[in-house]
Amino acid sequence: MVELIDEKGLRMDGRRVDETRPIKIEVGVLKNADGSSYIEFGKNKIIVAVYGPKEVHPKHLALPDRSILRCRYHMAPFSTDTRKHPQPSRREIEISKVISEALEPALILEEYPRTVINVYLEVLQADGGSRCAGITASAVALADAGISMRDMVVACAVGKISGKVVLDLDDTEDKEGEADMPVAIMPNLNQTTLLQLDGILTPEEFEKAFEMAVNACRHIYEVQRKALIDKYFGEDEVGEE
Amino acid sequence: MSAVKKAVVVERLRKAQIVEFLSKGKRLDGRGLLDFRPIKIETGIIEKANGSARVQIGNTQVIAGVKIEIGEPFPDTPEMGLLVVNVEVLPLSSAYAEPGPPDEEAIELARVVDRGIRESKMVDLSKLVLISGKKVHALFVDVDILDTDGNLFDAASYATVASIATSTMPKSSVGQDGQIKQEDESIPLQINCIPISITLAKIDSEFIVDPTSEEEAVMDARITFTFDDDGKIRAGQKGQPGTLDFNQVKLAVEIAKAKAKEIREIIKKSIKDAKG
Numbered sequence: 230m231v232e233l234i235d236e237k238g239l240r241m242d243g244r245r246v247d248e249t250r251p252i253k254i255e256v257g258v259l260k261n262a263d264g265s266s267y268i269e270f271g272k273n274k275i276i277v278a279v280y281g282p283k284e285v286h287p288k289h290l291a292l293p294d295r296s297i298l299r300c301r302y303h304m305a306p307f308s309t310d311t312r313k314h315p316q317p318s319r320r321e322i323e324i325s326k327v328i329s330e331a332l333e334p335a336l337i338l339e340e341y342p343r344t345v346i347n348v349y350l351e352v353l354q355a356d357g358g359s360r361c362a363g364i365t366a367s368a369v370a371l372a373d374a375g376i377s378m379r380d381m382v383v384a385c386a387v388g389k390i391s392g393k394v395v396l397d398l399d400d401t402e403d404k405e406g407e408a409d410m411p412v413a414i415m416p417n418l419n420q421t422t423l424l425q426l427d428g429i430l431t432p433e434e435f436e437k438a439f440e441m442a443v444n445a446c447r448h449i450y451e452v453q454r455k456a457l458i459d460k461y462f463g464e465d466e467v468g469e470e
Numbered sequence: 471m472s473a474v475k476k477a478v479v480v481e482r483l484r485k486a487q488i489v490e491f492l493s494k495g496k497r498l499d500g501r502g503l504l505d506f507r508p509i510k511i512e513t514g515i516i517e518k519a520n521g522s523a524r525v526q527i528g529n530t531q532v533i534a535g536v537k538i539e540i541g542e543p544f545p546d547t548p549e550m551g552l553l554v555v556n557v558e559v560l561p562l563s564s565a566y567a568e569p570g571p572p573d574e575e576a577i578e579l580a581r582v583v584d585r586g587i588r589e590s591k592m593v594d595l596s597k598l599v600l601i602s603g604k605k606v607h608a609l610f611v612d613v614d615i616l617d618t619d620g621n622l623f624d625a626a627s628y629a630t631v632a633s634i635a636t637s638t639m640p641k642s643s644v645g646q647d648g649q650i651k652q653e654d655e656s657i658p659l660q661i662n663c664i665p666i667s668i669t670l671a672k673i674d675s676e677f678i679v680d681p682t683s684e685e686e687a688v689m690d691a692r693i694t695f696t697f698d699d700d701g702k703i704r705a706g707q708k709g710q711p712g713t714l715d716f717n718q719v720k721l722a723v724e725i726a727k728a729k730a731k732e733i734r735e736i737i738k739k740s741i742k743d744a745k746g
Contacts, residue, residue, distance in 0.1 A: 353562055353614070
């Protein structure tokens, strides 16, 4: 058994129990995409592209009153400790679905009838919590693509290791720990858009963990905002537009 | 998952303009016929990979990662390690790339890149054997195409070369019990040469290097050559339905050889800088 929390209450990478890993978000990293972003969340490195709204193929999938959102979460073969086969796994397909459902409530899809919005997430390096980092980056890429949104979506995982509720589990903590719970919220509308849980939590621990995740999301939301503001209202841009 | 838009009406009209420019020795983006766009190479960007490189040629952006694992040799080459180069044209990379299994263009791309590295003997596979016929090191190079603006063949090849050349692997030994021990200490992967791929596009009767997507959409033929350190040709591939006459084939080799020499210096420098 690995010692996940030391006698000072610090985790293996020196974080406190309620601390996230360092976060860096960049906007507009790909030329071809209508919107794009890159996130580093600890050792997670994820690039996201948004294409659309555009015509739906095959056509019969188009909806007369709104756009459809499709997400594809994919891990690069070199993103994990042992090489991952390039073909999408069942895990990646499920994650693609929950990411799509986490983002959809924030999008005003009724503005784009008979179209599709594609969100492609490529995990270049995975280190626990990649779906949360992916959701956070996707919301930024959707905003960069100029898609009408009700709110941002921001996500963070929370869990339990060595009997303590902790924020933002990394790979080792996720594997050795007792519980992992990814949460995504719309920070201004105060709505939960994703909630998954595996492991054991008492109802009291659940409440504490959920609150911790929401607070972390609010903090990460500020990082999202700053990345977008820097891109669109950054000092370099002033006077040019 | 084709990353290049097929020539349709607008592209055909554009072709007339491109050809007119080429006849004056110019290209739409202001380059000369045999000029590359700026090449940017970063290595060591994925900590979990044994080696990695991001290559940008103009707006084209690719990333390669090397994973070195222990595997079994092919039955017909028991004294050789494994080298697999795989290229994924991600739907992320262009509006014309769709998710799904790779199409014939993506497969051709992956195979041409693989062939250049393999045939150049950049990695001496005979040195990757742990237990003859049973256990060998397997090198997987996976290339993700992130942003497409032409010349994926060369971009993917340079990323592959840079990632292999900067790879390290755990020191391994075979114990008396036949178990393979991997130590914490990492050693650099030995390489024999630096293969350089140069792809030419033929538009009308002119050759250009480093075509953009716009130029690839109207090209008649494409030809790729890979050269080793001595300037010897190690692999070649002609693509697209257009033809080359015999003199054009010779000319293509000459152009590619001269260009490979120039690009080799850029790649070598990035590898040297990475190794410190």
